Amino acid sequence: MSIFHTAKATCGTCGHVNDVERVASVNADLRPDLREAILDRTFQREVCAKCGTALRLQPHLTYLDFARGLWVMVEPAETIERWKQAEADARRTWDRSFGMRASPHGRSMGLSMRSRLAFGWTALREKILCDELGLDDVTLELLKLTVIRDMAEAPLADQTELRLVSGDAKTLRLDWIELSSERSISGVQVPRADHDAITAAAADWADARATFDGALLVDWRRMMFEGVSA
Ligand SMILES: [Zn+2]
Structure with missing residues (x-):
């Protein structure tokens, strides 16, 4: 229903x-x-x-x-x-x-x-x-951390968010989206192999991945916002 x-x-x-x-x-x-x-x-x-x-x-x-x-x-x-x-x-x-x-x-x-x-x-x-696209959503959030780390100037204002917007067998497209308008401000193409490499390097990513253990909010920003209650 x-x-x-x-x-x-x-x-x-x-x-x-x-x-x-x-x-x-x-x-x-x-x-x-x-x-x-x-x-x-x-x-x-x-x-x-x-x-x-x-x-x-x-x-x-x-x-x-x-x-x-x-x-x-x-x-x-x-x-x-x-x-x-x-x-x-x-x-x-x-x-x-x-x-x-x-x-x-x-x-x-x-x-x-x-x-x-x-x-x-x-x-x-x-x-x-x-x-x-057959991606793992936790791995996608870890991938975003690498994208943000590699950007000279990530638009990290709380008015924007980094989102997967499209993809295929070879490439994933992530865009910075303006919250109020849902408009794309800028974007990056990431090889899909980067997602798969994070899965392969399990030991390197174990601590970061553990952040999402049992989580319903699989979003890297849970590390950013303390989570004010009420
Ligand atoms: Zn009107």
Whole structure:
């Protein structure tokens, strides 16, 4: 089941209050079109009925793709500083649906799924893409650390984030995305072999990888933000 609620979205340009359908839950097994819309970045985009300005609702939803073994709790991008609280909340929701507090049926479904927490549409898209390309999401975060280390001037302001945006058998493309507009500011092409090399050099990366043990938020920035609670 995919669940939508009616919500109000105020236009930033003209102030018109628009009635919009806001998604609370996406089931990609039943609605592959919604998964596609997330990938092509059209999901939950609206236009102000009065002046035509583009509106994008911030996510607050659960995404389930049982066939691909992925469950993601998605929160607005700018709330990442409160990730500790959000991760605790996501874990409770996961536990009730597919974890240790779930029904036997739910628990057995949960065994073949990864539980994740993502902040923002671009982050959710990245999780889906990562899966699609057969990449390991922890390894991808470690790869980002090497990309940032090698950049002369990484735009590390808290207004941008580094995200996987596309890839193929040879190359991965990572872009710095501006949070407010989801616009790409700059990007780098990384050989896919760099991802595989991190997997191969297991001992060198063991400590960094351990940061993500049992984590729902597989995002390198968990090392950056202390995680203010409440
Ligand atoms: Zn408007």
